[in-house]
Amino acid sequence: xxxxxxxxxxxxxxxxxxxxxxxxxxxxxxxxxxxxxxxxxxxxxxxxxxxxxxxxxxxxxxxxxxxxxxxxxxxxxxxxxxxxxxxxxxxxxxxxxxxxxxxxxxxxxxxxx
Amino acid sequence: xxxxxxxxxxxxxxxxxxxxxxxxxxxxxxxxxxxxxxxxxxxxxxxxxxxxxxxxxxxxxxxxxxxxxxxxxxxxxxxxxxxxxxxxxxxxxxxxxxxxxxxxxxxxxxxxx
Numbered sequence: 001x002x003x004x005x006x007x008x009x010x011x012x013x014x015x016x017x018x019x020x021x022x023x024x025x026x027x028x029x030x031x032x033x034x035x036x037x038x039x040x041x042x043x044x045x046x047x048x049x050x051x052x053x054x055x056x057x058x059x060x061x062x063x064x065x066x067x068x069x070x071x072x073x074x075x076x077x078x079x080x081x082x083x084x085x086x087x088x089x090x091x092x093x094x095x096x097x098x099x100x101x102x103x104x105x106x107x108x109x110x111x112x113x
Numbered sequence: 114x115x116x117x118x119x120x121x122x123x124x125x126x127x128x129x130x131x132x133x134x135x136x137x138x139x140x141x142x143x144x145x146x147x148x149x150x151x152x153x154x155x156x157x158x159x160x161x162x163x164x165x166x167x168x169x170x171x172x173x174x175x176x177x178x179x180x181x182x183x184x185x186x187x188x189x190x191x192x193x194x195x196x197x198x199x200x201x202x203x204x205x206x207x208x209x210x211x212x213x214x215x216x217x218x219x220x221x222x223x224x225x226x
Contacts, residue, residue: 004155032213043117043205043217044156089156093213100171101215103156 002027002102006090010108019077021107023090026071028102030092033073035064038087038106047088048075052095080111115140115208117218125224126196133192134221136206141186144209147179150220151202162189162206196225 003026013019023033032051036044050057050066050073057064063076077084087106094102116139126132136145145162159179160168168181183189193200201224207217 034214036215041220041222043207043220044215046214046216049213091156091215100158101156105153105155 004028004090004092004102004104006088006104007107008105010110012110012112013080015081015111015113017080019080019084019109019111021075021088021090021109023073023075023092023104024071025092028071028092029095030068031095033064033066033090033092034101035062035073035075036089036091038089044089077109080109082111082113085110115142115216117206117208117216119204119206119218119221121221122219123222123224125226128197128225130196131192131194132196132223133190134204134206136189136191136218138187138208142208143186145183145189146207146209146215147181147189147191148205148207148217149202150205156205159191159204162191193223196223198225201225 005024007022032049034049035047038044048057048059048064050064061078065074087108089106090104091101118137120135147159149157149159158171159174160170162168162181162183164183164186178194180192203220203222205217205220207215
């Protein structure tokens, strides 16, 4: 069966450390994968997109990797800050004409001062 | 990027009633979508709101339960009909800005008693 899974347990880290979040998928052939941030009571906010032929993408303190062999994407926040505390969602678009986004449940990140 | 607003931001409704949620964008956009985010569940696409024609519904969602209007390129409504407690959820409209990235409204938090 098709699945997209993120760490279900909340991640707690100290300010200044690197946060690493995981997104694994099964029985999909993603054309691309995206990461979003969601704060309580708000809609998701787009962060980064990485395509199937890309290994790594960076944006300021954010880095995303994509390993199609392991069927996994890792999302890193370096020099984390308390303001980075939120839920982070991954979403993939399956290859094909209808690239509907399939969403993970999200991982809650808490950065402690 | 566009500014997206939703009304109401939250509501508490009695079972058997209907609620219409509005989504307004400050610029013309081609693709608008409606999502549901139930407690403990991932974001689920309800339908694509098509301007000037009937919405395109995803599997498991029907027009009688979730009628959608899209009278122009800046506005759409989603009605949740004949509500039951299972309809308690956050409802989000979104734009497919570059066909890949999704931009979301702030959401409507609905509680059905």
